[in-house]
Amino acid sequence: MARVFMKGTEAIAEAAVRTGCRFFAGYPITPQNEIPEYFSRRLPEVGGVFVQGESEVASVSMVYGAASGGTRSMTSSSSPGISLKSEGISYCAAARIPMVYVNVSRGGPGVGSIQPAQMDYLQATKASGNGGFRMRVFAPASVQEAVDMTYKAFDVADQYRRPVLILIDGVVGTMMEPVELPPMKSDEEVAAMKEAKKAWTLTGHKLDYAHRAWIQPGNWSTKVMQSDSEEDAALYKSWQKEAEAEEFMLDDAEVVLTGYGISARIGKSAVKILRAEGIKAGLIRAKTVYPFPYEAYDHINYKKVKGILDIEMSIPALFVEDVQVAVKDRAPISTCLCSGGNIMTREAVLTAARKIMEAK
Amino acid sequence: MELIYSRTKTIQEDKVSGFCPGCMHGTVMKLIGEVIDELGIIEKTACVLGIGCCGLQMDYMAYDNATAPHGRACAVATGLKRTNPDTLVFTYQGDGDLASIGLAETMSAANRGENITVIFINNGIYGMTGGQMAPTTLVGMKASTAPFGRNAKDHGYPMHMCEILNQLTAPAYLVRTSCNNPQNVMKTKNAIKKAFKNQLEGKGFSMVEIVTSCPTNWGLDPLKCLDYIEEKMLPEYPLGVIRDR
Structure with a gap:
């Protein structure tokens, strides 16, 4: 694979497509607009779907829906927009839905500034939404690393059925560097990944009450909630070796x-x-x-x-x-x-x- | 002996709905189940549930389902349907969910003409949280957050979602029905069936708004609720097909 010269945001989008991402929903916010723009022209080429959502809140919910249907899905935003997405991220974490999202972070708090900053660290690592869940968070320092980590992030998301965050700043997002792109997964590979999730995805099941797909971002039973939390805690602990x-x-x-x-x-x-x-x-x-x-x-x-x-x-x-x-x-x-x-x-x-x- | 009526297979056996006595959610669930049985689509159906009493069905309907964040059902359904066009995707939402917190998601999905079906339960009140004022609460109707009744000066007027969505070009089918008498129950079933068929035929966005009651939070017994629907709700929310194309 020859090296190409790409902007961080666009390289992330291309890496996502190459690892089988076939759905993206997002909402404009600087400095990450190149991600949705890239997807809007690239996804139709590979049979994928791009939707410009009516808000960050809606966009992440669209990703929740698409990923609940088994498709590798992604959204992106920048700091204040990420706050809005925290609702959907928390739902994905609770319902064990694999998805990947990118925060091209800027100065804050509030609307802050549109220039690069690293002020979302606590939000990214300690509380990306309500309910005390944890996520794998990758922090690339170059365009190449952003590509490699994005490619890997979808595997990690699928492996653990959890949201994964790519945390970058406006510098890594907007600078251009030479980059080697990873291989493009074939249509057959992408279809096989979706098929492998069929047992739990919302694609319809036989009239068999025991095996219907039931995406639950919570539970009426406090006993179930506690045992789910214990499972989650054990999972988070097991991640430490992958630091x-x-x-x-x-x-x-x-x-x-x-x-x-x-x-x-x-x-x-x-x-x-x-x-x-x-x-x-x-x-x-x-x-x-x-x-x-x-x-x-x-x-x-x-x-x-x-x-x-x-x-x-x-x-x-x-x-x-x-x-x-x-x-x-x-x-x-x-x-x-x-x-x-x-x-x-x-x-x-x-x-x-x-x-x-x-x-x- | 000839079997002329049986429980829809789309409701799980030996499950209890959990709805209050006189609540019409159970009636609508039964209708949805019958339509799914009759169309033979249980193996390709997925429901996106709103937050509130409408979510109580998650435990006993037989189809695939997911619970959306409050108000986001149409957005979740958009993502699911766009990536699984062969799955019948419908949302099931109450009035607080669809018309208040989810107004943007509802309007935008309708405006994009998403090929989904929306079942909208309008009983003019927040049920599960205990009877707070909804965008659809009638002027003068009491709610736990409008103890002296909704007044237009402070709270504005009830929102007519079918008519609001009718301002958009894309929607295929907008209809308002009720379940306050057997005739209207049958009309509701036919409307749901048509809305599902529209989706199977790729016609785009369909919404069935169903005017129902909430005996618990209206503070009326179930029979008096039927009168209240007839005398108060239906003059505000006239039944009929608003859009069919």
Whole structure:
């Protein structure tokens, strides 16, 4: 497969089509409009369906319906729109409906700004809707990673019958990079994936009361609700082993930069410069933010490290709360932050890292 | 002996509906079941349920079903039907669900001409939550959130969903029926059958609005509810075919 030059949002849409996504519903909001626009011309080419919903609320409900019928389905939005989608996401989590959605996050709260930010971390990882459910959340830092993670996200969604979130920011969403696209699944493969779900999907069943499809985003029985919650809790716990992180020059690091998405990528470029200056810097980049890669922070050499630097495009810092849990007071943690749509600069990261090394 | 009547197979055996005495949901469920039996479509039928009393059927009807978020049934049905065009997809919604919180979803699905069927139960009140005012509550009718009766100055007027949707170009079939007497029950059954057939023939959006009662929250016994429908509800919500194309 030859490399192509693509924008993050469009590459995500193409990756979704290639892994068998055949339904997309969405509503316009900046900076993610290229996703629905791409799907609107691409899905008809492969026998799929695009619907521009009347709202984010309706769009995610359409995805709930399409995925309840067995079709790999997707929606996308940006921060305030994701809040509106939380109703449908919670229903999908409760009813065990596999679907994938993308948050191209922007500055917040409220309508915020349309520029890139990472201010939806808590919403993405702790409470994407009512009811205490958890989701697998991928946080790519490049267009290639966004493609690979989207391709994988549909498999993860189907495997666990749960919603999966691709969390990016306006930088990863709108920048163009060379990317290798994954293989296109054949029509036969796509049909087989749908057929494999037939037992529980709303496609009609024999007049056999025991085996009808019953999509339930809740239950009248409190006993059933509790046992479902216990099953969910066990599932979430089992995901921990699938946490992913990039560890870069960590072995002898005296200052460890950490973050996710574009901030961490900027941090990685800072590490290279710091190393050239003779400063032993390293990096932990969370590739999944739920489950959080706590274990990666055990690989820090705490005898040598002087400090951890949390890099986030969010004020107040949010990701740092998980870093604190992971570091367990073994090293001091400081932050390098920007907010409201301002993009992290490498210079700010370098300054903050040098400051840690200069401190006695 | 000749068997001239039996329970519809589309209602599960040995199940209890859970509806209040005198509630017409059970009547409508029976009609839907009979239509599905007569059309022989049980193996290709899926229902999207609204939130409220209309969702009580989930446990005892025999067809595939999903519960939509409150008001979103037409959106859920859109996603399901577009990706499974051979499945008969219908929504079953109350007035709070369809005409208040789901107004955008209802209007937009109708405007797109989605090839789905909407069964709309209009009893002028929120049932399951305990009798609050609905968009369809009559002026003067008491509700738990309008204890002195709906007044037009503060609450506006009842919404006529068939007539509102009739402003749109796309819908194929809009009809209002009731279940307040045997004749109207038969008309309701015929309307449901026509609406399902429309979908099977690919004609697009059909809605059957059924004027019913809520003895519990109206505070009337079931028989008096029938009079109330005749004397109060039907003058506000005249029965008949509003659109058929």
